[in-house]
Amino acid sequence: MTSLTIEQKRVDIYPSAKPGSPVIYLNTFSNAVNSVYKNLMALGCPDFCLVAVSNLKWDHDMTPWYMGPISKHDTPCTGGADDYLKLLLDEIMPEAEALLPGAPAWRGLAGYSLAGLFALYALYQTDVFARAASMSGSFWFEGIMEYVCSHEMKRKPDCLYFSLGDKESSTDNPILNVVQQNTQEIETLCHGKGIETTFVLNSGSHYQACNKRTAAGIHWILNR
Template sequence: MMAVMKSWREEGYEIFLWGEETKEPVPVIWCHIFSREEGEKIWCRITEPCIFACVSGRDWNRDFSPWKAEKIYGKSTDFSGGAGEYMQYFEHVILPEAEHALSFEVKDRGMVGYSMAGLFAVYAMYHSEKFGRIGSISGSLWFDGWADYALSHTMKAEKPVIYVSLGSREHKVRNARMASVKKNTELLAAHWKKACPVILESNPGGHFDDPEGRVARGVSRLLTSNKALY
C-alpha cells in the first residue's frame, strides 16, 4: 500500500503518483506536500480508490500566494504572489506530463491542500476549469484580500464539489491576520454553497494537529461525495 506507483524529479521538485495500475478511469487527486513521507502517510489513510498525485519541493510562500503580502513569521519570507505563474506551469507542464504516465484518460480531477496549499486549491478553481473536486484543509483563507477576491469573482470550475475543514482552535492565535481564518472560512463556505456542493467540517485542535489525517479525510470525503445528492 505504501509503495509509490511512479515518481520522478523535475527542476527542483518531485512528482509522486500513488495508486494501483488500472486501465479503468479513477479520480486523480492532486496535492502539494513537503515530502514523500508526508504523501505516504496521507495515501495510507485514504479510504476510496483514486490516484493520489503529489508535488513536493515548491516554494509555498511564492507559488501558492495569489499576490504579494507581508510575511507572517519573523523568520519566514514575504509572500511574493507567484500563484498565477505557477498555475500556468502546473496546468500546462506538470499536469499533462503526469497524466501521460497513467494508463487511462483522466476524466475526474481534484486538487486538495493544507495551509497555503489549501489556499492554492481554491485559487485553482477560480483560474482553471480542470478540477471538479476541491479540498482546502486548514487552508490559509485568512490571506490578505482573498475573501474579497473570492466573493467578487466567478469560478472557472463548473460546480465543483468543495471540502473545507478547519481546526477548532486555529483562529485562537495572537496574529490578527491569521485569527480571521474562521470567519473567512465560514463566510466563503456559505458563499460557495449557493452555487455548488460544499462540505464544511471542524477538526479538534490547532493548525498543526494531524495534518496528514485531516488531508486524508478530506480526500476520502470528496471521493464519496456525489454531486447528484446536492
C-alpha cells in the same frame, strides 16, 4: 509509485489499477506523501490516482499575490501561484497522466495550509479541476475574501471540502485570527452558488494530524 522531477518539483504518482479512475493532485511536503496515501488506503477510498507534488517554494508557489510577513520573524509571501499553476497544467499534469491507466474520469485538487488556499484560488483560474479539498486553508491571506466575492470560478465544481482546527483562530495575531470566520463565509458563499460543500471543524491546532485531515478531505471529495 513512480517519482519524477519536473522543474525541481518532485512528483510522486500513485496510479490506480482501474482505467479511467479520477486523479487527485495534492500539493504537499515530500515527507507527508506516504502518510497521506496510507491514511487514504485505510479509509477505503474508491479507485483513484494520486499525484503529489512537493519540493515547493511554499510562500511563493502557493500564494496568489504578494503579502508582507505576518509576524516579526516571518518571511513574505511572493505571489507565484499563477506561474506554478501554469507549470502544473502545462508540464506536470501531461507527464503524470501519461503514466496513468487511461484518461481520468475527473481531476481534483487538494492541499493543506497555503496549499489549501491555492486549491481554491486555482478554481478561479482554470476549469480543469472538478472538485477541491482545502484543509486548514490559509484564508487569513490578505485580499482573498475580496477576491472570491468579486470573481467567479471558471467552472462550477461538483463539490468543495473545507476543514479547520478548532484552535486555529485562537491567536492574538489579528491577521490569523479571522481564519475560521473567513473559511466559513467562503463555504457559505460557495454553497449559495449551488455547489455541494461541507465545513469540518477538527479538534486541535493548525499543526495537529495534518496528514489524517488531508486524507479525510480527499476521501470526502472522492465519495461524492
